[in-house]
Amino acid sequence: MKKPSEPRADATRCVHSGEDRHGQAAPLTTPIAQTSVFALPNVDALRRYAWGDSDLYLYSRYGNPTITAAEEKIAALEGAEAAVVTSSGMAAELIAALVTCQAGDEIVSMLDVYGGTVKLFEQVLPRCGIKARFIPYHDIANAGRYFSRKTKMLFLETPTNPTLRCVDLAALSAIGHKHRACVVVDNTFATPVLQKPLELGADIVIHSATKYLGGHSDLTAGALAGSKKWMDAARDMRTYTGGVVDPGCAYLLLRGLKTLDVRVERACQNAAEIAVALQRHPEVERVHYPGLADKASLDLVGRQMTDYGMMVSFDIRGGGRAAERFIDRLKLWCLAASLGGVESTVSYPVLTSHIGLSAKQMKLLGVSLATIRLSVGIEDAGDLIADLEQALERA
Ligand SMILES: Cc1ncc(COP(=O)(O)O)c(C=O)c1O
CATH class of the missing domain: 3.40.640.10 (Type I PLP-dependent aspartate aminotransferase-like (Major domain))
Structure with a gap:
């Protein structure tokens, strides 16, 4: 066949x-x-x-x-x-x-x-x-x-x-x-x-x-x-x-x-909308997302990827305390250490993938207490953004 x-x-x-x-x-x-x-x-x-x-x-x-x-x-x-x-x-x-x-x-x-x-x-x-x-x-x-x-x-x-x-x-x-x-x-x-x-x-x-x-x-x-x-x-x-x-x-x-192809397509669309919404938000210091990188990185991504991916990370204003408050106030996004599922999840790298690293190592990796990682799923983008915004406003 x-x-x-x-x-x-x-x-x-x-x-x-x-x-x-x-x-x-x-x-x-x-x-x-x-x-x-x-x-x-x-x-x-x-x-x-x-x-x-x-x-x-x-x-x-x-x-x-x-x-x-x-x-x-x-x-x-x-x-x-x-x-x-x-x-x-x-x-x-x-x-x-x-x-x-x-x-x-x-x-x-x-x-x-x-x-x-x-x-x-x-x-x-x-x-x-x-x-x-x-x-x-x-x-x-x-x-x-x-x-x-x-x-x-x-x-x-x-x-x-x-x-x-x-x-x-x-x-x-x-x-x-x-x-x-x-x-x-x-x-x-x-x-x-x-x-x-x-x-x-x-x-x-x-x-x-x-x-x-x-x-x-x-x-x-x-x-x-x-x-x-x-x-x-x-x-x-x-x-x-x-x-x-x-x-x-x-x-x-x-x-x-x-369903990989359709899941990726939907999650990429959601991630792009979420990255833009986060970048506009006053409580967000910096968004990490290949689609919002400098020109050289955008050119590279254009050469080797067909879209910017399903992951978005960001640094919240207010450091570690604000990050913890934000995560605990989310209602739709589950706190989970993995990624890549149909459900959107949030993870806190300093307590998961980057636990125990020295301040110098974290600096080299660009990770801080304020860094939050989002694995964007296939739900409705509006619902996902509304949940992020309500948690950011109260963080
Ligand atoms: C990029 C990457 N590679 C490899 C692994 C290891 O995979 P597994 O947990 O299936 O052993 C992980 C797990 O989080 C990962 O994120």
């Missing part, structure tokens, strides 16, 4: 990719193969599996048809030869590090990456003999200086959390390749609907599928996408380290992915 080479728009890929149907009475949706193991008809089938017949399944930690369907959909959306779905975004990051680096190797990473990524690079990977160097945002133009002969992976994330700074994926990928590093991009905040890092030169894309790909705050999963060679290595690493996703969760992910 759908060859990978067929030119299709993302909205069509969201619904149809990966969902091959066979036979007259086939279910329209991909069923959940809720099993840990598969029965093979005979030894010949076992032999064919052992020789690499990819139509056969043996054990769900190695592969499962529901997981395969989710992988094919993500690969189609990212424009990748293949994808590997994992038990969480962190499992995807660990797998990316372990397939690109060995003991003695180094990672170069942006400093403005998800806090859990920094902990993985600083606290876990050194136990395997892998070290990381971090590039602060203000020094990104000198990225080349952070590489050594030992560097095997360049790790990027754009837009960043929570200040939504964007970095040039094409330029940084070229620098990474000049130093023979594998370029890995965390595309969680943009989603493949807004940004396709592989087309811009990256080698591997990773996701916290817990966020927009799932889209309903009801699953924990991750994903990697890239060339067949990298994904074969990632699948083997997932098998050996155990970071496989449950088939039931893969089904929820498949279902969520079908």
